[in-house]
Every structure is written in structure tokens, then in C-alpha cells.
Amino acid sequence: MATRPSAAATLDAVPAATTSNIDTARLLVRCRDRRGVVSAVSAFLSEQGANIVSLDQYSTDFQSGEFFQRTVFHLPGFAAVRDRLEQEFQERVAGPVEMEWTLTSAATPKRVAVMVSKLDHCLLDLLWRAKRGELDVTIGVVVSNHPDLADEVRAFGIPFVHIPVSRDSKPEAEARQLDLLRGNFDLVVLARYMQIISPRFLDEVGCPIINIHHSFLPAFIGAAPYKKAKERGVKLVGATAHYVTGDLDEGPIIEQDVVRVSHRASTGELVRLGADVERAVLTRAVRWHCEDRVVRHDNTTIVF
Structure with a gap:
């Protein structure tokens, strides 16, 4: 018996090249x-x-x-x-x-900046897909509060800018980030950027910001969420991509997905499966936004 494809599958089936x-x-x-x-x-x-x-x-x-x-x-x-x-x-x-x-x-790719900390899975997936033409975007810069991923990013021919962030230096760091981003990009993607974005940054950056984080683990905030999830015996791990607003992790949701896990999965396996879901969800959210498929309505979204 034939089954109807999911909304995500249907949207993914429309490559950017068909309208570019x-x-x-x-x-x-x-x-x-x-x-x-x-x-x-x-x-x-x-x-x-x-x-x-x-x-x-x-x-x-x-x-x-x-x-x-x-x-x-x-x-x-x-x-x-x-x-x-x-x-x-x-x-x-x-x-x-x-x-x-x-x-x-449709002939003008969106100009995208990516912000990241140390985890590379979402970043490298975006860079790889953009290089292959699977994402109709121009990634102009990667900004990080750590130097760890500089070599990986520069291998793609994209500038890597290291701006350290500490509790005391955060205002100065955000000012440097804004000098780099303000007016130069159509979208900023937080590809596991592990810093809270300030209201000033949101007001001045001049474009939407998309974030990715683990979801369906709401009780496991803070460090080592997958370890805590393993200890509780979760059966689903997932991810949520959403627009960033002044309310932490409460902006309009663009895309979500989950994968089922069992008691046999180790903490390391949960981390790997979670990373897989995060990559896929973030890529879909960025693609849909950059193909002008997403309309914000109050604190929700319509995704065409």
C-alpha cells in the first residue's frame, strides 16, 4: 500500500536548483x-x-x-x-x-554567516552541502569563540574568525562580532554556538538567526544532557531548529525530528544519533529559510 511522504520529505524533494x-x-x-x-x-x-x-x-x-x-x-x-x-x-x-x-x-543565493563553538557536526554538514550545491547559499564567514575548527573551515576556502568570549569580555566580543556581521548577511546560523545571544546583538545584527539544539529531552538541561538521558532511559532523542528571540530557546520553531532509541544504546550512541538528527534538522531549516519557504506568524511559523 502506498503511503504519503512526510512534509519534510516532500520539501526536501524540491532541490534549490529547480528554481535557481x-x-x-x-x-x-x-x-x-x-x-x-x-x-x-x-x-x-x-x-x-x-x-x-x-x-x-x-x-x-x-x-x-x-x-x-x-x-x-x-x-x-x-x-x-x-x-x-x-x-x-x-x-x-x-x-x-x-x-x-x-x-x-531565486538566482541570488542568501548570504549566510555561521557561528560555532567546538562541536563540528552541524558546521561541517552545512559547509559540505553548500560546496556541493545542495544548499543554495553563500557562506561568507565562520565565527567561533574557540580556535579549534580553524583548519577544517579554511579547507573549504571560507574565512574563520576567532573571537574569544568570556563572562567579562562578552560585551566587547559581541561588538566585534557585530562589526563583522552587521549589514553583510541575510542569515546567521548558530551551528552549536554555546553562548547566549544578548538582546543588543539581536537588535543590531540586522538579519534572522537560526539556532539548533537537542529537543525532546526537556528535563536534561545544562551539561551532558545525553548522559542524563541515558540514566533516565529515554526512548526518543531529537532536535529542534528555531529562530532566535530574546526568550531563550523559545523562538518560532522551523523544523523538528526524532529518532527512536532503546535501552541498549550507550551514551556515546545517543550522542551520535543526536548529532545525526541535529545535522538533518538544521540543514532543512536553513534550506527552507533560504528558499523563502518560511513565514513567521507571532511565535510560530508557516513552512511552505
Whole structure:
């Protein structure tokens, strides 16, 4: 009997390369749900000579909720007409219904910075996939509070910047990090960066931040969570990727996954399995964000 693939599998099955060309764009819209929004957007794009490649939509409540839509379209000469198209879309479609919207070119990879401490599994997975073209991103720098991973990162031809962080030096360290990141990147990824991000950093960095951490082990905070999990006999280990907010580990969740374990698994095996899940979850979250599939709504997300 055939089974329906999971949402994660379905989204993973759409490689970035299928939409990465100079004449393809992604339009994200958000407004109060009302009759005619889909028609208005589609009619406008058709009038411009665009061919809609895919269209996904979601409403929190079709009678009085918020409406979200992601449209991928192909328009010959898009780069040349983009400014005019944006102006006309605002005047004719978005303005009358107070629509929030963004338009991005699929041909322009997102500029990504990665922050890491000593654990390398998530970092190296991102670097490897970006190098192979599996992630349509440009990783411009890796910033770390430890020097341990410098050689591994530089082997990919990416700058590695070591900025030590201590309790006393944290304000100065964050100021140096902000000087490096502010205005230069579209996304910052915390690939097991073991420092708490301050409100000042969040306010000034100028782009979203995605974090990865072990989840489904909520009782095992602090050091050695997998050792504590082993001692309690957990049956699931997992990971959560989420946007970083001022509330520690409580930002909008982008992706989660778990793997089942048994009493036979040692602490080392739990760590290995947990690392596998963390890599996969973080990669999916970064890919979806950089393909403009994720829309934040209050403290949750819509992932198209």
C-alpha cells in the first residue's frame, strides 16, 4: 500500500536548483484573509507575462484570519523589470488590501554567516552541502569563540574568525562580532554556538538567526544532557531548529525530528544519533529559510 511522504520529505524533494535561475522569483504575501486575493495576485503576474511555477497558501481562519501565500513564478527579463513590477504590485494589489509582501530573486543565493563553538557536526554538514550545491547559499564567514575548527573551515576556502568570549569580555566580543556581521548577511546560523545571544546583538545584527539544539529531552538541561538521558532511559532523542528571540530557546520553531532509541544504546550512541538528527534538522531549516519557504506568524511559523 502506498503511503504519503512526510512534509519534510516532500520539501526536501524540491532541490534549490529547480528554481535557481535569473528569470525566476519568489513572492511572499500576507494580509487579512478576504475573497479575491489569490485571483488578484495571479492576474497581476499573468498581465506581466509571468508563468506561475508553484503556488502555496494558508489561512489561519478563512472568515477572519490572516492569509499567507508563496508564489514562485518565471518571468523573462525579470531583473530588468523588477523595479517597475514592485512599484505596480504595491499600487495595484498590495496597497488596497494592506498587504505585507516580499519579492526575491531565486538566482541570488542568501548570504549566510555561521557561528560555532567546538562541536563540528552541524558546521561541517552545512559547509559540505553548500560546496556541493545542495544548499543554495553563500557562506561568507565562520565565527567561533574557540580556535579549534580553524583548519577544517579554511579547507573549504571560507574565512574563520576567532573571537574569544568570556563572562567579562562578552560585551566587547559581541561588538566585534557585530562589526563583522552587521549589514553583510541575510542569515546567521548558530551551528552549536554555546553562548547566549544578548538582546543588543539581536537588535543590531540586522538579519534572522537560526539556532539548533537537542529537543525532546526537556528535563536534561545544562551539561551532558545525553548522559542524563541515558540514566533516565529515554526512548526518543531529537532536535529542534528555531529562530532566535530574546526568550531563550523559545523562538518560532522551523523544523523538528526524532529518532527512536532503546535501552541498549550507550551514551556515546545517543550522542551520535543526536548529532545525526541535529545535522538533518538544521540543514532543512536553513534550506527552507533560504528558499523563502518560511513565514513567521507571532511565535510560530508557516513552512511552505
